[in-house]
Amino acid sequence: MTEPVFQRERPTRAYVLHPDLKAQDARRMPEHRLAEAVSLAVALPMLEVVGAEVVRLPKPHAGHLFGTGKLAELKERLAEAEVDLVLVDGPVSPVQQRNLEKEWGVKLLDRTGLILEIFADRARTREGVLQVELAALSYQRTRLVRAWTHLERQRGGLGFVGGPGETQIEADRRAIDDQVVKIRRQLAKVVKTRELHRAARRKVPFPVVALVGYTNAGKSTLFNRMTGADVMAKDMLFATLDPTMRGITLPNGRKVILSDTVGFISELPHELVAAFRATLEEVLEADLILHVRDVAHPETEEQAADVGEILESLGVAEDVALLEVWNKIDALSPSLRAALLAQDARREEVQAVSALTGEGIEALYAAIETRLGEERFDEALILPFEKGRARAWLHEQNVVRSEVETEEGWQLEVNWAASQRARFRAL
Known part of the structure; x- marks a missing residue:
């Protein structure tokens, strides 16, 4: 994972922006969306929210998200408030992020990046930490912006004799992909352990x-x-x-x-x-x-x-x-x-x-x-082989916890309610 952006002695001064796009979900008021975004920011201990506003957007600008006039207006406001970090409550493309950071001279996180930071701060169990790392790597992979020139990209061909930018990005991608494989392996072990715990818990009625x-x-x-x-x-x-x-x-x-x-x-x-x-x-x-x-x-x-x-x-x-x-x-x-x-x-x-x-x-x-409803309890049953219909009924009821085939028939552990037991006796 990348180093958190909030490790410094004084609190990071943050400014929250909610882009109000016409195409957004009309169920939510933009002011309530902004309030939720501010709550997300406050959830991080090292953040001090110094301002927040809704920015009306007819349509997002491809390179900067915001139009030229709004860009300059916000730059002035951010400078006055001595902002270190801008939080945009919505998706920001890698190119938009790079351009905005350059234009405003601040660090920028979109909604996904902020939620990842919160999850990284909150996760406690081994599985939780690994899941956060996996999600962060997936997000980070999309942030590898091609910063080389048009000519370098032309010269790159299939990547075998590419420009320095392409070589670095491909190397970064491979490093991330290798790390993802490692984390998935570790997760598989953790998930297997949890599955064993859950299987044991299923036997508890x-x-x-x-x-x-x-x-x-x-x-x-x-x-x-x-x-x-x-x-x-x-x-x-x-x-x-x-x-x-x-x-x-x-x-x-x-x-x-x-x-x-x-x-x-x-x-x-x-x-x-x-x-x-x-x-x-x-x-x-x-x-x-x-x-x-x-x-x-x-x-x-x-x-x-x-x-x-x-x-x-x-x-x-x-x-x-x-x-x-x-x-x-x-x-x-x-x-x-x-x-x-x-x-x-x-x-x-x-x-x-x-x-x-x-x-x-x-x-x-x-x-x-x-x-x-009814309380359930465990019971051991032995069914001779000729009682195949009764065995099938138990499986249909999803009450069988374990089953072993012996010389005399089937030995079953069931977990059922009194009414199910009565219906079984009537078969």
Whole structure:
């Protein structure tokens, strides 16, 4: 990975720009997008945000993103504020980045680069660190800008007798590709270990309840409230990056595994969607998903739509039970709060809570108990070979945990509910 841009004694003075393009998603207000970008910047400890603004753009300029007039106006503003770093909330091509840095005399990061910096700062587990490195290398590879002249490029031919610029870029690409291969090998080992842990956990008859939601929705605060754990929970985007799991006992005595996950965000860079799919595997295998929403946020509906789209893209099965947890009701005005609690009372799939104060948590536990349905338990079975139909039924029910063929028949370990056991006895 490249050296972080923020390692200096004094805070890096940052200025946030949100280019408001006509073709952008109309669901989001540009002012709210800018506020989210500022929150992203504040999530890095060594950044001091000294200014932020929305820049209206009819269309992006190919070489500089911004037009000539706006370019000069911003240069003056950045110089006055003694800015070290400009954060552009959107994609910036390698050529645009190089030209803007040269024009303004500052370091520049686009949205993807900023999110990568945050992920690098937050990742704690071995897998998380490797996934960040992989995503950063993929991003860095696209930043290798061809800086040589037109004649050097002409002379380059197939690259065997190319100019010095081409030779250096190809060497850099090979170095990055070699590093990617190494990290993928290391990841394969880590993922294999995690798969073994998950396989062992599948044998434990505890259902998995996964918390998902837009970043900063309060998932980690809710996780801490429910488990008594001390997971990092701050009013900050991407406070949690690595999945955290804890066992909890519900009021009815049933044990479940609660999983806290990385927060979702709109327009998550594609490098990170791929890289962090592994950290969301717990969601793919969950028995129940709790979609935590910040109902006090002005764009809570848009955030919920983004989460829904990401869950769909991850391939989360439609038959996985899902509860919406409307969090931060303590931050609502009395009238809004009353209206929301009235909706909560009418809809079984919604639970209104305050993870901060604990209000609504008992009702949430009861809803989880209802959604998970019957308790499951382990049992050992021996089936003679002539009971092939009964064996097939067990596999159809997806209750078989292990199976060994012996001289007498099949020896099976199953994990099932009492109703499944009763139906099996009736076969």
